[in-house]
Amino acid sequence: MYKLFYYPRNASWAPHMLLEEIGADYELVLVDRKSEEQKSNDYLKLNPTGRIPTLVTDDLVIFESAAICVHLCDEHPHSNMIPNIGDKYRPEFYQWLFYLTSTIQPEMMLYIYPHKHTSCINTAESISRTQEDRVTEMFKLIDSQLENKTFLVGNQLSVCDFFLFMLSYWASGFKKPPLSFEHLARYLKELAKRPSVKHVCDIEGTSLDAYR
Numbered sequence: 001m002y003k004l005f006y007y008p009r010n011a012s013w014a015p016h017m018l019l020e021e022i023g024a025d026y027e028l029v030l031v032d033r034k035s036e037e038q039k040s041n042d043y044l045k046l047n048p049t050g051r052i053p054t055l056v057t058d059d060l061v062i063f064e065s066a067a068i069c070v071h072l073c074d075e076h077p078h079s080n081m082i083p084n085i086g087d088k089y090r091p092e093f094y095q096w097l098f099y100l101t102s103t104i105q106p107e108m109m110l111y112i113y114p115h116k117h118t119s120c121i122n123t124a125e126s127i128s129r130t131q132e133d134r135v136t137e138m139f140k141l142i143d144s145q146l147e148n149k150t151f152l153v154g155n156q157l158s159v160c161d162f163f164l165f166m167l168s169y170w171a172s173g174f175k176k177p178p179l180s181f182e183h184l185a186r187y188l189k190e191l192a193k194r195p196s197v198k199h200v201c202d203i204e205g206t207s208l209d210a211y212r
Helices: 013-022 041-046 065-075 090-112 121-145 159-170 182-191 195-204
Strands: 002-006 026-030 054-056 061-063
Touching: 002 013, 013 065, 013 159, 013 195, 041 054, 054 065, 061 065, 065 090, 065 159, 090 121, 090 159, 121 182, 159 182
Parallel strands: 002 026
Antiparallel strands: 002 054, 054 061
16 A cells, blocks of 8 residues: 655645545545644654655565656556556656756746745745746747647556646645636636546545636
């Protein structure tokens, strides 16, 4: 059984949706960010970065959302959540996975936590505004890629779709949120209908009203 250390709507969200989608046997362990439990000695023994999520199995502890998801895909190859080696969509999968997790996600962190990236309290708001503009342009690019497409990679659901759903939700408060883009909005609303997404949102107390 997998054990996922999580906090609602944090970076554990994508692995949580993936676990549900592939029908894996898993247990959730809440890490209370409000009390900074992720910085506790017990948690740091599992994940020395002091961040969420962490996945634990019998003899393995792994952190970083993308690494967790790729590992789960390797462990459940018949789930088809990552194109097979040799498939023409495999390179595209890597491209979008890294773009989402190594470009958009860090830029979103600057938007959400600007105070952690400056020693001058008066600049935090400016950082957040600048980041919002930068990430909005990234969603504009994604929107253009989704024209006439149901999923981001090829013609089937992949891990990338869960990451894009997660990041899009984080940007719901933008002046031009992801749901304001034609193709991206259609795509997100279809993902929100999936039983795995709906069930995870029920568990994590996340409303999908905006996606109806």
